[in-house]
Amino acid sequence: MKIKRYFAADMRRAIQMVREEQGPDAVILSNRKVNGGVELMAAIDYDAEVVNQMAMDNTDQTPENVPSPSNNSEPDAVPMAEQTRAEAPAAPSQARAAAVNPLRKEIEWSQDPAIVAMKEELQQLSGVVLNQLNGLAWGEMRQKHPLYVKLMQYLMRMGLSPELCRTVADQITFCDSMAENWRQAMAFLASQIQTGDDDILSNGGIVALVGPTGVGKTTTIAKLAARYTLRHGSNKVALVTTDCYRIGAYQQLQTYGRILGVAVYVANSSDELHDTLEMLSDKELVLIDTAGVSMRDERLMSQAVMLAESQFPIRSYVVLSTTTQRHSQEEVVKAYSQLDFEGVILTKLDETLALGEAISVAINHQLPISYVCDGQMVPEDIHPARANNLVNRGVSMIQDSVDLPDEERVALTFGDLVAYG
Known part of the structure; x- marks a missing residue:
């Protein structure tokens, strides 16, 4: 088994270095934060039983940066392989071996600060990509159905929720007259409003x-x-x-x-x-x-x-x-x-x-x-x-303002409805 330490500014770069040098079959033995970044220990051509044994011993060790009551020396001063030989029992019990399972490893990895940071970065990247996809979907809709897009802008200007805007617009039989499209939209909106009859x-x-x-x-x-x-x-x-x-x-x-x-x-x-x-x-x-x-x-x-x-x-x-x-x-x-x-x-x-x-x-x-x-x-x-009075009053409010929501705001609001609706 070939073991090597890697140092990098962040975990993503460290894993990339391992893959470039040792290939996709390499296994991560340990990782920790150090001054200037992270230290990662990886192995290739390994024996699975030996790796499991090292994982068990590493689980039982005192957490990093916390002094052991019986030993004030830095735990990282001893190489990983020497720690394994010094602390591992001759024959681990079946119960202890069973305790080290994939679920426990997954929990340990999920709580690692470096992994948490990577997840946050991925979530941010996912949000950026999703917004771009929504913008593209809305741009395609704007090219193919310009009257639909214009109606959605007016409905959004009224303050209707995105879901209700979509529901109203989907009920319209569109024609070349925007006034007729708007009349249909307001008639349908009024039909959805329940009133209490005094x-x-x-x-x-x-x-x-x-x-x-x-x-x-x-x-x-x-x-x-x-x-x-x-x-x-x-x-x-x-x-x-x-x-x-x-x-x-x-x-x-x-x-x-x-x-x-x-x-x-x-x-x-x-x-x-x-x-x-x-x-x-x-x-x-x-x-x-x-x-x-x-x-x-x-x-x-x-x-x-x-x-x-x-x-x-x-x-x-x-x-x-x-x-x-x-x-x-x-x-x-x-x-x-x-x-x-x-x-x-x-x-x-x-x-x-x-x-x-x-x-x-x-x-x-x-x-x-x-x-x-x-x-x-x-x-x-x-x-x-009265439903019609409410709709008419809502329309009169937006007539006082000629400003419509800008294209970017509309795309971010409705892009996901277009892309996945």
């Missing part, structure tokens, strides 16, 4: 609004209460808050209640909520304002459990701000996954630049859009959702 103000009941802080839950509750009061009278409505975390939360809701002539109650626990709802059983509409907390706050779970485990038929609606990014909106819906949502209420339509992201979330989770809010005025700025 169910809260029509049906009453016990309704809870959930969502993160700052999306406008309290203001939305005030708008709904005001609308219902105008239709049926203030004695038919009650407001409840479970927000015991935010300073001034009760006072804000109480202010609205005083203006509307509606009673406001506080429930800090499941028991208190149960007692309050039992007391308000004669009310036609009870609106519950929940605490607005971060999606990663453990208190969110307690709020969701309070509603989910109630003995009363509470209908929950998630409130989403249209100014929030799509991925964040997705996280909100997932965070309250244990609640069976009746629908979604979209807020801040007057502040957003695109409606497509919120529409994508609603379609993706098959949530009816019940109401939309487009201002701070109570009760004027709340409206029952």
Whole structure:
């Protein structure tokens, strides 16, 4: 058996040196980091039993750079072959031999810092190559189907998710008229939007609004209460808050209640909520304002459990701000996954630049859009959702801007869908 040490700046170069000098049949006996790079020991014309024996002995040795309690000398000062002869037993037991198996070697190699670094480099290279392939695939699509590409750019400008853009575009019977293609796309998009038919103000009941802080839950509750009061009278409505975390939360809701002539109650626990709802059983509409907390706050779970485990038929609606990014909106819906949502209420339509992201979330989770809010005025700025109105409003927003997503961004976004879809 011919054993030789190799020194290189990194593991990839060291392995390349072994292959160039000893060929593909060489076996790696050991590797370690040294000043200036890595040291790798390789062998050719080896005896398999001897190599296995050396692997067993190397496994039992004290890890490199950690002094042994019984020997303070550097373990690397003794050549590998001498360590093997000095420490290897005359006849290893079957149990010890069985312990050295391919799976254990694989684990040891996978934890080696040099191997980890190589994997990271390969992943980076893979990402670069994938982006280039996606760009080529999209470039070919642009040459063959320019109208398809132009439509995808407009849909992306609306803020629709890549998957929804592809779904819409695939439903179009393309013609030479871009206006006709766009009309078909918007008609199909509207057909995918479910709406709630003004169910809260029509049906009453016990309704809870959930969502993160700052999306406008309290203001939305005030708008709904005001609308219902105008239709049926203030004695038919009650407001409840479970927000015991935010300073001034009760006072804000109480202010609205005083203006509307509606009673406001506080429930800090499941028991208190149960007692309050039992007391308000004669009310036609009870609106519950929940605490607005971060999606990663453990208190969110307690709020969701309070509603989910109630003995009363509470209908929950998630409130989403249209100014929030799509991925964040997705996280909100997932965070309250244990609640069976009746629908979604979209807020801040007057502040957003695109409606497509919120529409994508609603379609993706098959949530009816019940109401939309487009201002701070109570009760004027709340409206029952209508699919065609939402689409028309989304289109009008992109008409105010002539800028379309650049080709590189579109290629990176949709290239993989074209290449592998």
